[in-house]
Amino acid sequence: xxxxxxxxxxxxxxxxxxAKSEQIPSSHPxxxxxxxxxxxxxxxxxxxxEQFTNxxxxxxxxxxxxxxxxxxxxxxxxxxxxxxxxxxxxNTLITLAPEEPSKLFQYIFEDQAVNVSQSKMTIDSNQxxxxxxxxxxxxxxxxxxxxxxxxxASFDKRSIEEAPNETAIRGPREGFNENLSVNITLLRRxxxxxxxKSEILKFGRxxxxxxxxxxxxxxxxxxxVEEVKRRLSYIDIDGVLTSxxxxxxxxxxxxxxxxxxxxxxxxxxxxSSLLEGRIGIIVDGTPSALIxxxxxxxxxxxxxxxxxxxxxxxxxxxxxxFFLFISLLLPSIxxxxxxxxxxxxPSKLLTTITVSREIVPFPAILEALIMEISFEALREASIxxxxxxxxxxxxxxxLIIGTAAVQAGIVSAAMVIIVSLTGIAxxxxxxxxxxxxxxxxxxPIMICAAIFGLYGIACCLIxxxxxxxxxxxxxxxxxxPLVPLNKGALLDTLFRPPWWAIQHRPPYITNNxxxxxxNSRGWxxxxxxxx
Amino acid sequence: xxxxxxxxxxxxxxxxxxxxxxAFLVGLFIDQxxxxxxxxxxxxxxxxxxxxxxxxKVTLARPHQFIAQYGHQLVGKVPHLIFMYIIIIVALxxxxxxxxxxxxxxxxxxxSGTPEWVIVGTFGLCIVYAIRSGIPxxxxxxxxxxxxxxxxxxxxxxxxxREVEYNRLPAMFxxxxxxxxxxxxxxxxxxxxxxxxxxxxxxxxxxxxKTYRTLxxxxxxxxxxxxxxxxxxxxxxxxxxxxxxxxPDLELIRSMRAGSFIETLDPVLMILWLICxxxxxxxxxxxxxxxxxxxxxMTDPRPLCLxxxxxxxxxxxxxxxxxxxxxxxxxxxxxxxxFSVEFxxxxxxxxxxxxxxxxxxxxxxxx
Numbered sequence: 001x002x003x004x005x006x007x008x009x010x011x012x013x014x015x016x017x018x019a020k021s022e023q024i025p026s027s028h029p030x031x032x033x034x035x036x037x038x039x040x041x042x043x044x045x046x047x048x049x050e051q052f053t054n055x056x057x058x059x060x061x062x063x064x065x066x067x068x069x070x071x072x073x074x075x076x077x078x079x080x081x082x083x084x085x086x087x088x089x090x091n092t093l094i095t096l097a098p099e100e101p102s103k104l105f106q107y108i109f110e111d112q113a114v115n116v117s118q119s120k121m122t123i124d125s126n127q128x129x130x131x132x133x134x135x136x137x138x139x140x141x142x143x144x145x146x147x148x149x150x151x152x153a154s155f156d157k158r159s160i161e162e163a164p165n166e167t168a169i170r171g172p173r174e175g176f177n178e179n180l181s182v183n184i185t186l187l188r189r190x191x192x193x194x195x196x197k198s199e200i201l202k203f204g205r206x207x208x209x210x211x212x213x214x215x216x217x218x219x220x221x222x223x224x225v226e227e228v229k230r231r232l233s234y235i236d237i238d239g240v241l242t243s244x245x246x247x248x249x250x251x252x253x254x255x256x257x258x259x260x261x262x263x264x265x266x267x268x269x270x271x272s273s274l275l276e277g278r279i280g281i282i283v284d285g286t287p288s289a290l291i292x293x294x295x296x297x298x299x300x301x302x303x304x305x306x307x308x309x310x311x312x313x314x315x316x317x318x319x320x321x322f323f324l325f326i327s328l329l330l331p332s333i334x335x336x337x338x339x340x341x342x343x344x345x346p347s348k349l350l351t352t353i354t355v356s357r358e359i360v361p362f363p364a365i366l367e368a369l370i371m372e373i374s375f376e377a378l379r380e381a382s383i384x385x386x387x388x389x390x391x392x393x394x395x396x397x398x399l400i401i402g403t404a405a406v407q408a409g410i411v412s413a414a415m416v417i418i419v420s421l422t423g424i425a426x427x428x429x430x431x432x433x434x435x436x437x438x439x440x441x442x443x444p445i446m447i448c449a450a451i452f453g454l455y456g457i458a459c460c461l462i463x464x465x466x467x468x469x470x471x472x473x474x475x476x477x478x479x480x481p482l483v484p485l486n487k488g489a490l491l492d493t494l495f496r497p498p499w500w501a502i503q504h505r506p507p508y509i510t511n512n513x514x515x516x517x518x519n520s521r522g523w524x525x526x527x528x529x530x531x
Numbered sequence: 532x533x534x535x536x537x538x539x540x541x542x543x544x545x546x547x548x549x550x551x552x553x554a555f556l557v558g559l560f561i562d563q564x565x566x567x568x569x570x571x572x573x574x575x576x577x578x579x580x581x582x583x584x585x586x587x588k589v590t591l592a593r594p595h596q597f598i599a600q601y602g603h604q605l606v607g608k609v610p611h612l613i614f615m616y617i618i619i620i621v622a623l624x625x626x627x628x629x630x631x632x633x634x635x636x637x638x639x640x641x642x643s644g645t646p647e648w649v650i651v652g653t654f655g656l657c658i659v660y661a662i663r664s665g666i667p668x669x670x671x672x673x674x675x676x677x678x679x680x681x682x683x684x685x686x687x688x689x690x691x692x693r694e695v696e697y698n699r700l701p702a703m704f705x706x707x708x709x710x711x712x713x714x715x716x717x718x719x720x721x722x723x724x725x726x727x728x729x730x731x732x733x734x735x736x737x738x739x740x741k742t743y744r745t746l747x748x749x750x751x752x753x754x755x756x757x758x759x760x761x762x763x764x765x766x767x768x769x770x771x772x773x774x775x776x777x778x779p780d781l782e783l784i785r786s787m788r789a790g791s792f793i794e795t796l797d798p799v800l801m802i803l804w805l806i807c808x809x810x811x812x813x814x815x816x817x818x819x820x821x822x823x824x825x826x827x828x829m830t831d832p833r834p835l836c837l838x839x840x841x842x843x844x845x846x847x848x849x850x851x852x853x854x855x856x857x858x859x860x861x862x863x864x865x866x867x868x869x870f871s872v873e874f875x876x877x878x879x880x881x882x883x884x885x886x887x888x889x890x891x892x893x894x895x896x897x898x
Contacts, residue, residue, distance in 0.1 A: 340641065341798045452645070452653065455637055458802045462657045462809055469671045470664050483675035485538055 041070050041142035048074055048140075051129055058132070063090065066097050067104055070142040074128075079135040081154035089114050089137055089150055105144045114139075116150040123147065133208070157182065158287075163265035165432065171307035175265045180210050180284035186267040187214060191274070195219070201232060203246075207239040211246065214270070214280040214289075219505070219512045221277065227474060228279055228292065243283040243290050250292070252472050257440055259433035260473040262294040269303045277510025293474035293509065297481065297493050300324065302430035305496050313496035320428055321494070327425035328438045331372060332449035332457050334418050335364045340453030352414075359409035365450035367411050371419040372442070374401075379423070480508045488513075533667035534737040536674070537745040540729065543673035543810060544746070547725060548753040549684055550807030553760050553780045555632045556722065559862040561765065562774035564715030566706035569761055571715020576754045578716060579723035580747060583730075586877030587743055589884050590730040594739040598731060598880065599825035605883040614876045615826045621872045622728070622819035623843055626812050628861060630654065631847040633808050635854055636778065641801060647848050654809070655844040661813040662820060663836045666735050669817060673810045681756065683803050687780075687796075688759040690787045695766045703765070721866040723750060724873030728818045777854065816840060 038044075045060065052058040052074075061073040071093060075085065092114045098107045107113045109121050122128060128147050132138050135153035160182065163175030176183045184198050195217040202208050211232065215225055231250040240246065243263060251260040261281075264270060265288045270280045273291045281290040300320055305313040337344050338353060345353065360367055378397040385393050402420075405411045422442070429435035441464060448456030471478035481489035489506045491497050500520040504513045519525070552560070564571045589605070590598050603611040634650045642650065661669050726746050733739050764779045767786065773779045784797050817832075820839050824832040851857035 337798075344796075344798055452650075453641060454798050454802055455642060455650070455805065456653075458805045459653050459657055462806065463660060465675065466657075466660050466664055466668060466672060469668050469675065477671075479671075479675065483671045484536060485674055 039143050039145050041072060041140055044140055045072055045074075047125070048128070048132075048138075052132075061085075061090070063094060065093060065104070065141075066095065067101055069104065072140045074132050074138040074140070075152065076132060076135055079155045080137060080152040084116075084152050084154070085137055088116055089139070089152075093139070105141065105146070108139075108141060109144065109146045109148060112148075114148070114150060116152070119148060119150045121146055121148055130208070160186070166264060166266050166269070166303065166430075168266075168302075168304045168307060171303060172266070172268050174267055176267060176282070176287045176289060178285050178287050180212055180282060183267070183282050183289065184212055184214065187271060187274075187280075190267070190271050191216070196274070201229075203232070203235045203237075204240040205236075205238045207241065209240040210284040211240070212280075212282040212284075214274065214282060216274050216277075219275065219277045219510055220279055221509075221511060224277075224279055224293070224474060228281070232281075240283065241285065243281065243286040243288060246281060246283055247290055252474070256467065256471055257437040258296070258468070258471060258478065259299065259431065259437065260292075260294060260471065260478070262291040262299060262431065263288045263433070264291065265289075266303055272303070272306070275515075276505050277512065293472075293476040295473065295476060295480045296434070296468065296478055299431040299434045300429065306499075310496045310498045314494075317494060317496055320430070323425040323428040324438065327422055327429065327435070328442055329445065329457065330422050330425070331368045331418055331442060332445040332460075333454075334415070335368055335446060336449040336453040336457055338364050339450065353412075356412040356414050360412050360415075361409070362411075363450070364415075365446060367415050368419070368446055369443075371411055371415055372422075372446070375419050375423050376439070476508055481506065532735065533665070535667055535670045535735045536737050537741060539670035539674040540736065540742065540745050541749050541752070542677035543670050543814060544726065544729070544749045545753050545756070546673055546677065546680055546807045547811045547814065548723060548749075549681075549756045550804055550811060551629070551722060552757050553684065554636070554778070554804045554808065555629075556718075556861070557761060557764060558774050558776055558779045559858055560715060560718050561761075561770050561779070563718065563862065564711045565708070565770040565774075566702045566765065567708050567711035568715045568765070568770075569703060569758060570707060571712040572719045572757060572761065573754060574712065575716035575719025576723050576750050579720050579726065580743075580750055582720060582724065582874045583726045583746070583877075585874070585881035586727040586730045589877060589881040590733045591739060591742075592884060594736075595734050597734060597821070597825055599822045602880060605880050605887065610879075612826060614879070615822055618731070618872050618876065619819045619822050619826075621868050622815050622822070623839070623846075625865070625869070626815045626819065627843045627847045627850055628857065628865065629808060629812050629815070630843055631850045631857060632861075633805070633812075634847060635857070636804070637801070639777070639854075640781065641798065648844075651844045651847055655840050657809060658813050658816060659837050659840045661809070662817045662840065663833050666732055666814075666817050666821070669810060669813045672813075676806055676810070680803055680807055683799070684756050685759060687784055687787075687800070688763050691763055691767065691783055694786050695763055697766065699766045699769065703762070717870075718862070718866055721869040721873065723753075724869055725815075727873040727877055728815065730877070731818055732821060816843060 045062075049060070057077045057079075059073075059075055059077050061075075063071055063073075065071055073085065073089065093108075096104075096107070096113055098104050098113075112119060112121075122131070123146055128138050128149070131149040135151070135155070136149040137152045139148040139150065157179045158177045160174050160177060162173040166175070167173075174186060176186065180200075187198070188196065193216070197213075197215055197217050199213045201211050201213065203211055213225065213228060213232075228250065232246070235246070235249055237245070247259075247261045247263070248254060253260065262273075267289075270289045270291060274280060278291050278293060281292070283290075300317070305317065308316075338357070342350055357364075357367075362370070374397075378394070381397070382390055382394055398420075402416050406413050406416055426435045426439050429438065445457055445460045448460045450456075452459065468479050469477070469483055477484060480486055481493060486506075486508055488504055489508065492502060492506075500516075503516055503518075505515050507513050560572070561568050593601060599615055602615070605611070606614070630651060633654065634647050637650050638645060638647060661672065726749075729736075729742070729746075733742075736742055760780055760783070764773050764783055767783065768776065768779060776782050781797055781800060784800050787796075816836075816839060820832045820835045823835055823839070824830075829835070851860060
């Protein structure tokens with residue numbers, strides 16, 4: 001084992017020890033001192049008040065039952081349904097009059113006198129605190145140590161809107177939002193099968209973020225589900241705010257520039273992946289889902305491919321692969337060819353390029369770097385700039401500065417074309433993270449091209465290629481089904497086969513390979529026979 | 532252990548054989564074989580399939596073990612060590628000579644003035660990365676580039692068909708000379724004999740008993756592609772000019788024009804050769820590294836990857852003083868060495884295996 005790996009391992013184990021030794025203060029119930037064992041309401045209320053000290057949004061509502069027993073409700077202001085609390089819970093409890101007064105507690109706690117769905121009884125103080133924080137209403141009754149939790153969550157949430165970064169011309173427009181239950185519902189609405197499973201896990205010592213694992217039992221490999229759970233179980237942090245934290249924690253090669261987990265804002269994309277045998281991870285508060293495992297071929301496919309006619313989609317796929325190479329290699333090839341291999345260029349074209357570069361004072365690599373970095377800056381600025389002025393800035397940046405730079409002789413017109421084409425090409429890649437990786441890798445290739453010409457490009461490509469061969473996503477080779485070759489899955493790679501021809505799921509992902517019957521177009525052969 | 536598929540074996544060896552021959556050996560082989568080179572090459576290819584039989588049989592007896600680990604049970608400890616060191620040294624020399632050929636080619640044709648150590652060093656880094664990743668990665672790399680590379684190798688001869696002088700064609704049959712045929716066959720046998728290196732890593736193969744079939748298809752495919760280059764070279768340049776050209780295939784590409792968009796395709800050829808030779812050198816170096824790992828009793832070959840590659844890189848710079856000296860070695864000194872490593876040593880192991888008939892031999896995995 002190399003020294004740096006040993007060092008990394010040692011540093012990780014040190015950090016784990018440190019984390020274990022430090023008692024990080026948090027609101028996690030496991031750190032809460034236990035509730036007094038007596039049945040006195042005031043003592044118990046005092047205990048809860050201590051737990052929620054300085055929490056201005058906690059409401060304590062004291063009241064008496066008809067029988068004279070003192071009670072209290074504890075709930076969060078702003079996250080609970082006030083109408084439901086007053087009408088369904090308070091009103092029912094205040095007017096409660098059992099025929100046998102001695103059975104009052106049994107009536108409240110065992111027969112569940114208050115008719116609120118999913119209500120539950122508990123004697124665990126930690127559960128009580130967690131329940132209140134999860135927007136449930138906690139009922140305490142004087143004279144009984146038991147507690148009732150009534151779910152009453154109600155807070156403002158964004159409505160279901162179109163996925164802003166994955167728009168489709170044909171096909172569903174719905175996108176995920178920040179609410180986990182809404183996101184699971186979006187999936188459940190289309191997957192009306194008991195085999196669709198959604199397991200909720202909680203992570204983050206302070207945030208207690210809910211993470212849903214969604215998969216289809218009998219299609220998804222059980223070992224994949226276990227592996228995802230195993231990797232998630234190592235998460236030990238104060239807060240899980242977005243899915244990117246989960247992504248970076250569970251991927252196999254964290255130092256690779258390539259994404260090893262796919263994210264999508266579209267429920268239909270998740271469903272399609274689940275039907276292939278993959279697993280989805282949805283993090284509460286994030287309007288997207290993660291999908292694993294993923295291959296490069298999958299990242300090059302868009303939902304739209306499967307909604308348009310297959311011939312057109314196949315053509316679009318080819319265009320996409322072509323522009324993938326353009327986005328990665330075009331500036332490097334330009335630098336290499338103009339600097340080292342001008343003999344490749346026909347003489348007329350060479351003359352045009354030479355004339356356009358004549359007044360440029362910089363070598364091709366510097367010219368390319370200036371343009372590429374400017375383009376990256378423009379692109380980054382366009383995300384941050386308010387929409388009202390964004391268009392104006394884009395026009396000024398792209399057109400006016402570009403034209404002025406060419407006229408001033410700082411860059412050549414050919415380079416402006418190359419960089420613009422490369423910029424557009426990088427947006428053709430459907431997965432933003434993959435596009436970003438290629439944008440990043442373009443720079444080392446450009447530098448190698450400037451030093452060694454095509455030889456430098458070849459060396460860089462060899463290194464990236466070997467890296468991609470070694471890369472895996474949850475045990476699935478990243479270049480599958482091309483390398484290693486998997487003939488069964490080749491069809492849906494460069495081509496988008498018609499739906500009736502996609503009879504199998506990717507064999508490297510699932511063991512349940514059969515997707516549809518032998519002949520979904522059986523009627524056509526029947527028609528032939530009739531003729 | 533990740534297994535190597537048969538298609539990957541087919542891909543790697545096809546690229547290995549075609550790129551070696553087309554890039555650097557075609558001129559040297561024509562020099563010895565003249566118009567008899569095609570017939571000699573065909574004979575050599577077929578003869579190789581017979582000559583590698585001992586290596587195939589002896590390693591198939593224990594398909595789940597490396598012969599480097601158990602070979603001492605067959606021939607004794609000292610002969611086994613000697614044989615293994617010979618294999619390692621020859622593999623290192625073969626990798627070194629290929630690296631040197633590549634560096635010379637790049638410096639002579641594309642990167643004149645660039646220091647040799649820079650070229651060798653950068654290529655060495657790529658090789659280290661591959662061999663550290665292991666033999667399945669090298670085979671997968673070959674399989675990934677196979678279609679594109681073979682497509683390019685096949686399309687180039689088609690593009691030069693207008694330059695071919697068909698009136699030289701009868702000479703292929705009328706100028707056959709037994710001595711030249713045998714020389715060509717011998718050279719080709721030592722090239723194709725690289726198959727026997729595969730048996731040193733037989734535990735990595737998926738269903739090793741089918742390997743012979745794969746090698747048969749590899750031989751046929753390679754011979755077809757080799758002929759597709761060799762015959763046009765002979766017909767366009769003739770044996771005298773072809774044998775005096777350092778890179779006849781490069782000149783063949785230069786003689787054509789792909790159209791008005793690209794003036795010449797020879798830089799593309801450079802990339803093609805580079806990638807194929809990369810796979811080849813990585814494979815040979817891995818063989819040296821894995822044998823060294825086994826005979827030294829190490830469990831992980833990775834610590835040896837960088838030193839072995841660095842050794843080859845440095846040796847390649849001082850390996851020969853000039854291109855003619857390197858050519859002399861490639862056609863004079865190297866083939867007998869390769870012949871002994873590829874065929875004679877495996878035959879010794881095979882004979883020992885037959886003589887001993889060790890009952891402990893089984894096809895099952897070791898306990």
